[in-house]
Amino acid sequence: METTLLFLAVLFASMAIGIPIAVALLVSGVALMWQLDFFNTQLLAQNLQAGFDNFPLLAVPFFVLAGELMNAGGLSQRIIDMARAFVGHIPGGLGYVTIFAAVLLASMSGSAIADTAALATILVPMMRQQNYPMDYSTGLMASGGIIGPIIPPSLPFIIYGVTTNTSISKLFVSGVVPGILMGGALLIAWRIVARRNKLPAATRATAVERRQVIVDSTWAIFMPVIILGGIRFGVFTPTEAAVVAAVYAFLVSRFIYKALSWKAAYEVLVASSITTAVVMFLCGAATVAAYMITLADLPNQLAELFQPLLAHPTLFMVCMMVFLLLVGTSMDLTPIILIFAPVCLPLAMKAHIDPIYFGFMFVFTGCLGLITPPVGTVLNVVAGVGGVRMESVVKGVAPFLLVYVLLLALLIAFPQIVIAPVRWLG
Numbered sequence: 001m002e003t004t005l006l007f008l009a010v011l012f013a014s015m016a017i018g019i020p021i022a023v024a025l026l027v028s029g030v031a032l033m034w035q036l037d038f039f040n041t042q043l044l045a046q047n048l049q050a051g052f053d054n055f056p057l058l059a060v061p062f063f064v065l066a067g068e069l070m071n072a073g074g075l076s077q078r079i080i081d082m083a084r085a086f087v088g089h090i091p092g093g094l095g096y097v098t099i100f101a102a103v104l105l106a107s108m109s110g111s112a113i114a115d116t117a118a119l120a121t122i123l124v125p126m127m128r129q130q131n132y133p134m135d136y137s138t139g140l141m142a143s144g145g146i147i148g149p150i151i152p153p154s155l156p157f158i159i160y161g162v163t164t165n166t167s168i169s170k171l172f173v174s175g176v177v178p179g180i181l182m183g184g185a186l187l188i189a190w191r192i193v194a195r196r197n198k199l200p201a202a203t204r205a206t207a208v209e210r211r212q213v214i215v216d217s218t219w220a221i222f223m224p225v226i227i228l229g230g231i232r233f234g235v236f237t238p239t240e241a242a243v244v245a246a247v248y249a250f251l252v253s254r255f256i257y258k259a260l261s262w263k264a265a266y267e268v269l270v271a272s273s274i275t276t277a278v279v280m281f282l283c284g285a286a287t288v289a290a291y292m293i294t295l296a297d298l299p300n301q302l303a304e305l306f307q308p309l310l311a312h313p314t315l316f317m318v319c320m321m322v323f324l325l326l327v328g329t330s331m332d333l334t335p336i337i338l339i340f341a342p343v344c345l346p347l348a349m350k351a352h353i354d355p356i357y358f359g360f361m362f363v364f365t366g367c368l369g370l371i372t373p374p375v376g377t378v379l380n381v382v383a384g385v386g387g388v389r390m391e392s393v394v395k396g397v398a399p400f401l402l403v404y405v406l407l408l409a410l411l412i413a414f415p416q417i418v419i420a421p422v423r424w425l426g
Contacts, residue, residue, distance in 0.1 A: 003296045006035055007289075011339070021335045022278075025285035032292035044288060051287030052280040055239060056168060059158045061276040062242035066249045067109030068268040070220075073253020073260040076118035078217040079104045085213040089204035092194025094127050095140055099190065102144030103183045106151035107224035108245070110158075112333075112370055116145030116378050120385040130200050136193050138382045139396025143186055143404065145378050146367040149333070151179035153227055153241060156363045159279075160337050163286070164345045166359050168238045169231060173425050174360040174418050178411060185403040193399060219252045232425065279334060286338030299346040310351045317353065317412050320344060321365045328369015332377050336366045357418050361411065368404055371397050 010031040014024035026048070033039040070076050083100040087093055098119055105115045119141045127137045149156040152172035161168035193199075205213075227245050230236045236244060253260035260268075293299070309316040327336055341362060348358040370378040373394050383390045411417055 003032065003035060004298050004301050007032055007293065007296070007298065015331075021331070022282045022285040025282075025289045025335075025339065029285075029288040029292045032289075032296055036292075036296060038295070043291075047288045047291045048284040051284030054162055054283075056158060056162045057280070057283060059153075059168075059239040059242035060155060060279055061272060062246040063110050063153055063155055063158075064114075064275050064279075065268070065272040066242065066245040067111045067114035068272050069246065069249035069253050069260070069265075070105075070109060070223075071114060071118045071121075072264050072268050073249060074257040075108070075220040075223065075249060075252065076101075076105060077122060078213070078220045078257075080119070080122050082213045082217040082221075084202070085205040085210045088202040091201045092132075092190065092197075092199035093201050094123060094130065094132060095137070095190040095194060095199070096187065098123055098137075098140050098144050099183055099186045102141075102147050102186075103151065103179070104221070104224070106148040106179060107153075107228065108220075110148060110153040110155045112146045112148045112367065112378050113381055115148040116142060116381045117385055119144060120382050124386040124388075130202070132199060133197055133396070134386070134388050135392040135396030136197070136399075137396065138386050138388050138393045139398070139400055140186065140190055140193075141386075142371045142376075142378045142382045142393060142397050143400035144183075145381070146370050147179055147182050149367050150175040150182060150364060152176065152231070153238065153245070154363070155279075156333055156337060156366070157359070158238065159283070159334060160341055160359050160363055162283075163290070163338055164341050164355075164359065166345075166355055170356045170422050171359050171363075172228075172231065172238065173422050174356050175363075176425075177417060177421050178360065178364065178407070181407060181417075182404065185407050186400055189399050189403045219256055223248055223252075282334055282338055286335075289339065290342045293343060299343055302343060303347055303350055306347055310347070313351045313353050314412065316348070316351045317358075317361065320348070321361065321408060321412065324362065324365040325368060325372070328366055328375075329372045330375055331369065332375065333363070333366040333370055336369065337363070354415070354419055356422050357415050360418050361408075364411070365408060368401065368408070371401055 007028050011024055011028040014027050015021060080097060080101045083097040087096040087100060090096055102115060102119060105118060109115055152175055154172065154175060157171040158168055160166065161171050226248060227241050230244065231238055231241050309319055345355060345358060349355060370376060379390065379393050379397065383393045
C-alpha cells in the first residue's frame with residue numbers, strides 16, 4: 001500500500017504545482033523506480049518510445065485530421081444545415097438541430113472537442129440572434145459534443161483499447177446504442193427547457209429547400225457509412241478507417257465542396273500535428289507509469305483493497321463509476337484512461353465484469369468529466385468559441401448532465417444494453 005500511496009502522492013502533487021500531466025506521469029514512474037531501487041534511464045527511454053510506437057495509435061492523428069478537415073472544409077456546416085431544414089421549425093428548433101447534428105458529427109470525427117467547436121461556431125450566433133438563453137444553449141452544445149467519443153469512430157475507445165489490449169472494434173460497437181440513447185436523453189431534457197422558456201421557432205423549410213440540403217449534404221453523410229460499413233464488414237481495420245476518413249474528408253472538402261484552400265489545408269495539418277503530439281507524448285509517459293505500476297504489483301494491492309466489493313459486481317461498478325466521476329472533475333479524459341484503465345480493468349475482471357462493457361462504462365463516465373467543472377474541457381471550448389462566461393455554461397449544462405447521470409445509472413442496472421449489440425454485431 002506504501003507504493004500505491006507514493007505513486008498517487010507524486011502524481012497529484014506534480015499536477016497541483018502546475019506540471020503538465022504527461023511530465024507528471026514520467027515523474028511518478030521515476031519515483032516508483034527509486035522506491036523499488038530499479039532506476040534505469042535506458043529502460044525509461046525504451047518504455048517512453050514504446051508508448052507511441054504502436055500501430056493502432058496511428059488512428060489518432062488521422063481521425064484528428066479528419067475532424068479538422070470536416071470543420072474547415074464545410075462538411076460540419078452541411079450536416080447542421082440539413083438538421084435545421086428538417087427540425088428547425090419546431091419551437092426551440094435550433095436546440096433539436098444541435099442534438100441531431102451532434103449525433104451525426106459523432107459518427108464522423110470521434111472527438112468531443114472538434115464536434116463541440118463545430119457546433120458552437122455555427123449555432124451560437126444563430127441562437128443569440130433568435131434570443132435563446134445562452135446558458136442552456138451552450139450547455140446543450142457541450143452535452144451534445146461528448147456524444148462524439150461514444151458513437152464510433154471514437155478516439156478515446158482507440159486509446160483505451162491500445163492501453164488495455166481490448167478489442168477496438170468491439171468497443172466501437174458497444175457505443176452505438178448508448179450513443180443514440182444519449183441523443184434521446186438530450187431531446188427530452190431540451191423539450192422541457194424549450195417549453196419552460198417558450199423558445200421561438202424558425203420558418204419551416206420548403207420541400208425544395210429540404211431536397212437541396214439533402215443533395216448538398218450527401219457527400220458528408222456518406223462519410224460515416226464508409227467508415228462504419230468498412231469496419232463492420234472487414235474491409236479495413238479501425239486504424240485503416242482513420243486514414244480513409246482523412247483522405248475522404250480532404251477530397252470532398254477540396255474538390256467537391258471547394259471550401260478548403262491550400263492555405264487552410266496547411267493550417268489544418270499544423271493544428272492536427274499539435275494535437276497528435278500532445279496525445280502521443282501522453283501515451284508514451286503513461287506507458288512508463290504503467291510499466292512501473294505493473295512491476296510494483298499495484299493492481300493486486302488494489303484488488304486486496306476492493307476485495308469486499310469484488311463479490312458484488314453491481315456495487316463494484318457503482319463505486320468505480322463514482323470514483324471516475326470524481327476524478328473527471330479535475331482531469332481530462334485521455335489521462336484518466338492512460339492512468340487508471342490499466343489498473344481498474346484487472347479489478348473488473350476479478351469481479352467477473354465483461355471487459356468490453358467495463359471499457360465502455362469507463363469511457364462514458366470519463367466523458368461526463370468533460371462537462372463537469374472545474375476542469376470541464378468541453379465547457380471551456382464552448383465558453384471560448386461562443387464568447388460566454390464559464391459560470392453561465394456551467395449553469396446551463398446542469399439539466400443535461402443530470403439526464404446523463406440517470407442514463408449512467410440505467411446502464412449500470414442493465415448492462416445488456418451495452419453487451420447485447422456487441423454479441424450480435426461484434
